[in-house]
Amino acid sequence: MICPRCAHEEIGLLFASPVPGVWEVLQCERCLYCWRTTEPDRRTRRDRYPDAFKLTAEDIASAPEVPAVPPLKNR
Numbered sequence: 001m002i003c004p005r006c007a008h009e010e011i012g013l014l015f016a017s018p019v020p021g022v023w024e025v026l027q028c029e030r031c032l033y034c035w036r037t038t039e040p041d042r043r044t045r046r047d048r049y050p051d052a053f054k055l056t057a058e059d060i061a062s063a064p065e066v067p068a069v070p071p072l073k074n075r
Contacts, residue, residue: 011026
């Protein structure tokens with residue numbers, strides 16, 4: 001199995017269905033993309049994943065830092 005977004009081969013299991021074998025939530029160890037095994041091919045298979053959203057190792061290494069989410073305002 002490879003990551004649909006970045007083609008990395010190290011995929012981790014985040015969660016499994018309470019009913020064994022029904023679904024799993026997987027996460028790429030490199031780009032952190034997550035998906036459920038029951039999602040359509042355009043979300044779970046590299047060859048069907050939209051080209052506009054695919055990443056390479058170089059894309060990830062050169063990505064700017066994502067800014068922190070500011071604290072919520074008090075009401």
